[in-house]
Amino acid sequence: MSLLSVAHLSKSFDGVQAVDDVSFELEPGQLLALIGPNGAGKSTCFNMINGQLAPSSGSVRFDGHEIAGMRPRDIWRLGVGRTFQIAATFNSMTVLENVQMALLSHERRVFSLFGRVASWKEDEAMALLDLVGMSAHARRSCAVLAYGDVKRVELAIALANHPKLLLMDEPTAGMAPQERNELMSLTARLAKERNIGVLFTEHSMDVVFSHADRLIVFARGRLIAQGDADAIRNDPRVREVYLGTGASFAPRAALNAGDAA
Incomplete structure (x- = not known):
């Protein structure tokens, strides 16, 4: 049985078909x-x-x-983590407090006024920060972090409910090329180690073709292609959708050779 199975999914807004009869599946540990x-x-x-x-x-x-x-909160409690195109953290809190808040929410204790919240689940929160390489910044305010580090904190927050599925909306938006690949390499490693299925949207084709196990391609609300990187790169429908050329989907070595020429 697949971890995520989407079947004949459709959505219309005032007669406009935004998503039209879409079906696909996602397996555990797959990006x-x-x-x-x-x-x-x-x-x-x-x-x-x-x-x-x-x-x-x-x-x-x-x-x-x-x-x-x-x-969304009920889906989250079933084991679905989520990150956003614009990183969602509390700038007024420290890195550690942000992760503690996610742990509190997972255990339905956000509105509890009892106990010392400052020390609650601190070890577990620190373990999550260590997992994403941010434990050294635990006592710093999120407001002073570089954007790439904020994205790592957001990933730690998304892991607070021990997800089986991680949804990442434009996870590398606003990041430098090296930061993009570091974040997705970390995500891919965690997905394999923890058997987490990851569904992500992304505009950076370098990120997509370097890290995705499989790809699905949308155009005008319909799923027009799905498969591995080679299958998508060579699909004529996908080439047509992307400005009528296959330039964006050429292997990186070929692109570099063309630049050298």
Whole structure:
């Protein structure tokens, strides 16, 4: 049984079909990239899986549970982590406190006024920060961190509920090339070590083709291709969608050779 199974998923807004009869599956430990041009329906599909939008029709099954139409917090508590295109952290709190808040939320203790919250789950929070390479910054305010470090903190927060599925919306947006690849290499390692399925949207084709195990491609609300990097790179429909050329999908070695020439 697949970890995530999306079947005949559709969403319309005032007669406009944003997502049209989309089906795909994701296995544990696999990185699946969802790509396509602006307006292709990626975010709409992503938000239906996460619970921010209810589908017009279709099914989203996660780990044996039907989650289509469920609230995001209930989906999160089933074991679905989430990161956002614009990193979602509390700048007024320290790095450690941000992760502690996620742990408090997971155990439904956000509104508890009892006990010393400052020391609650500190060891577990530090372990998560160590996992993403941020334990040395635990006492610093998130407001003073470089953006790449904030993204790592957000990943630690997303891991606080011990997810089986991680949804990452444009995880490398706003990051320098080296930071992008470091973050996705870390994500890929954690996915394999912890058997986490990862679904991510991404505009950087270098990131996609370097790290995704499989790709699905959207255009005008429909899934037009899916497969591994070679299959997608050579698919004529995908080349047509991306400005009518295959330049963006050429192997990196070929691109470098062309630059040298």
